[in-house]
Amino acid sequence: MGKIVKLDKLIIERIAAGEVVERPASVVKELIENSIDAEASTIRVELSDAGLKKIRVIDNGVGMDKDDAVKALERYTTSKIKSLEDLYCIKTLGFRGEALASIAAVSRLEIVTRTQNSEIGTRVVAEGGVIKIVEPIGAPIGTTVTVYDLFFNAPARLKFLKSRTVELSHSVDIVTKYALIFPDISFELSNDGTQLISSPQADNILEKIVHIYGTEIARNMIQIDVVSDNLHLYGYVSKPSVTRSTKKAMHVYVNKRFVISNLFHNAILDGYRSMFFRGRYPICVLNLEIDPNEIDVNVHPTKLEVKFKDENKVFHFISEAIREALLSEELEPEVDVERIAEIETSPQTGIQPTQANITRSEQPPVPISSQITPSKPLVQTTLEKTILSIEEISRLTQQYKIPWNIVGQVAKLFIIAYDDENMYIIDQHAAHERILYEKLLSEYESGEIKKQTLLEPILVSFPIREALILKDNLDMLNKLGFEIAPFGEDSFVIRAVPVIMKKVDNMNDLKEFLDELLELEGVKRRKIPSVHEIFALMACKAAIKDNDVLDADMMANLIKEMHSVPKDPYHCPHGRPTILAIPLKKLRRLFKRTA
Ligand SMILES: Nc1ncnc2c1ncn2[C@@H]1O[C@H](COP(=O)(O)OP(=O)(O)O)[C@@H](O)[C@H]1O
Ligand SMILES: [Mg+2]
The missing domain is CATH 3.30.230.10 (Ribosomal Protein S5; domain 2)
Incomplete structure (x- = not known):
């Protein structure tokens, strides 16, 4: 005799149930979907013991007559589709006709339901998928499905459940999701009598x-x-x-x-x-x-x-x-100066406002007079800061036609500027990244990224796995302004780079760039990274660095280009802010100047 036998119907039911009903929240989901399909305007979910003891979903939808209430528990019975064609244009949330059967197979289930056309309702009780009671009962219009003792006959399932808190949070998620997208339905969720979600009908x-x-x-x-x-x-x-x-x-x-x-x-x-x-x-x-x-x-x-x-x-x-x-939104990040001030002056930190951030250095402070020496434009460049003279400031504003007055560079990273309304702090690296990113994008959109041939071709090699991924991406890189070709099993020869990246023209920097490219999520996972990801990386590599000392013209250029970034100059391609604007009004208030 052969070894293959047909499984008994109850076993089949139980296996199929496992696909739909993984945890209490799966039941909540299916029951809510049925209530929504039944055009309910209020749906109440009551749980006991995070749904393990009891899950009850009460709706005021169309309800079922006696025949339907019994049929609903059979597998593949549905009122929502009739033919194969319907399967391709599903408008309801349910359609497979298996949720109630699956839930019934692993619980003790009770349906109490009544339609508008009927004076009396129906109660159906099933246990482990077998119908035990069908009887008339007084009930309001709508349907109440109660699921007791989920997985009472599937102890293995019970073992896979997480803590009560986790299970409950899954149900909260489900109700949250449906409450958000169906504003005209009122949703409530409670567990052991505690209300967790209350979301009445809303206009939007x-x-x-x-x-x-x-x-x-x-x-x-x-x-x-x-x-x-x-x-x-x-x-x-x-x-x-x-x-x-x-x-x-x-x-x-x-x-x-x-x-x-x-x-x-x-x-x-x-x-x-x-x-x-x-x-x-x-x-x-x-x-x-x-x-x-x-x-x-x-x-x-x-x-x-x-x-x-x-x-x-x-x-x-x-x-x-x-x-x-x-x-289309105003997204310029603004420093919450008041909050900073609060932190600085809070008793815990012990810093007094007058001392905030002013540390006495060993060196004598730069005499004010030296800052306005007309003959020397760059008055003071130490390792830490560059401060421009007033003349220099006005030269830059005129020559570069920039709306901001540039004060100088601080900590070899920040450019300080101001206009009538704000004081600006610019992160030179982030800002430059944004500028280069936009340039790359506009060259790309106009059809060609300008390239620059390297003086000498550069050879780089990779471990074999990386080499394979890189090979997959060569076409794309060559479209983005590079000229890279395979050179044997695991090496590549680079002949040109995008003009914007001309600074990155040596083996070390190029290798580092390609290493990081291979680490990009897109390259690693989908194998087709978005152009955005790559441009962000290219911009990052080519941009002015943290720690680069800038002269006056470089600063002015940067600020000028910032102002020509067409969209959102306020964030670098990785999302960090590029500029912080501190309204002068706020500064005045901070210094207790009320006028
Ligand atoms: N809350 C409810 N109100 C009215 N009818 C319901 C409700 N829940 C289930 N039904 C009926 O029972 C049928 C079977 O439900 P279900 O097993 O979830 O399958 P599906 O939703 O895929 O049709 C539904 O098609 C619907 O006719
Ligand atoms: Mg359903």
């Missing part, structure tokens, strides 16, 4: 953001609402100053179904490119409305994944929509 998503994240965050959100080419993206994203260390607050939805989509996340981050640090993530609530024909959500039983037919189109649409919205 922003009000929901207030319920979930509070007014302070909501005030720092930027609205997105862009339609183009059959795509509609709407919702809110946080200003670059409001970020988190994880992607948890990046709520993304496709046709209001929340999804896990790297493409969507990356497109958003690409929209923010260079506006904040690597490893920081924005808060966002964004829904993409797209023709159901253009996507496939039937990738996995949890319906969390989505595939786009035209990934490039979707990526660019999202990224550009966000970019545009962000750039």
Whole structure:
């Protein structure tokens, strides 16, 4: 006799259940989705013991009649699609007709439901997937599903659950996500009688953001609402100053179904490119409305994944929509001088305002008179600072036609300048990075990155794995102004570099650049890094460094070029600030000058 036997129906049910029901939060998700599909306007979720003892979802939706309430528990029974064609244009959150069957298979489940057309409701009770009771019962219109003792018959599953706190937080996430994107539905979540989320019906998503994240965050959100080419993206994203260390607050939805989509996340981050640090993530609530024909959500039983037919189109649409919205905001970073002053004068630090930051050096202070010697433009250059004379300041403003007066360089890193309104502190490296980055981008967009042939070709070699990755990326590098060709197994010969990088013309610097290039996330993972990532790195390598002493003209040039950066000069391509503006008004207030 052969070894293969057909599995018994209950075993099949149990295996299938594992795909949909991983933890209490999976149940919460499926039940909420059913309530939303049933057009409920209020959905209440009550948990006991983080959902392990009891998960109850109460809705005021359309309800079910007796027959449907029984059928609903069978696998692959659904009211949401009928034919194969329907599968390609799904408009509801559910469609696979297996959630209730899967949940029932691993719990004791009770449905109490009534439709508008019926005087009396129905109660169905099942245990481990077997229906035990079907009876009439008095009930309000809508459906209440209660799941007791989840995984009572699947002890292995129970072992895989995390702590109560973790399990509860997953359920909080689910309710949060749906509360945010369905403003016209009221959501509540409680555990052991403690209310955790209360998000009443609202007029718009922003009000929901207030319920979930509070007014302070909501005030720092930027609205997105862009339609183009059959795509509609709407919702809110946080200003670059409001970020988190994880992607948890990046709520993304496709046709209001929340999804896990790297493409969507990356497109958003690409929209923010260079506006904040690597490893920081924005808060966002964004829904993409797209023709159901253009996507496939039937990738996995949890319906969390989505595939786009035209990934490039979707990526660019999202990224550009966000970019545009962000750039239309006033994003100039401003120092919170009052807060700095508070820290400096707080009793803990013991620093008095008059002494703040002034340390007495051994050397005698530079006499004031020497700073205004007309004959010497560069009056004072020590290792630490360069201070310009008044004449020099006005020469620069006129010659370079810059709106700021440059005072000088401090700590071989910061340029100090001012105009009638603000005092500016410029990070020379970050600022120069931004300038070079923009130049690269504009050359690239106009079709050609200017290159410079090296006096002598340079040979670099890599460990074999890196060499392979580099080979994969050669085409792209050669499009970006380099001339690099393989030279044997693990070596490469470099004949030209982009003009902007002409400073990087020796083996050590080029090797370092390529090493870092190979470390870029994009190069390592997707193998197709974004041009942005590479330009940011190129700009970084070619820019003025921290510790470079600048003369007056170099400073003026830098400031002049800063002013011609077309978009967002206030951040370097990695997202660090380039300029801090301190309003003179604030400074006056700090020095207790009220007039
Ligand atoms: N809260 C509810 N209100 C009304 N009908 C419901 C509710 N939950 C489930 N149903 C009905 O039960 C069917 C099966 O639900 P489910 O197993 O989740 O599959 P699906 O949602 O994929 O159709 C649904 O198609 C729907 O007709
Ligand atoms: Mg469902």
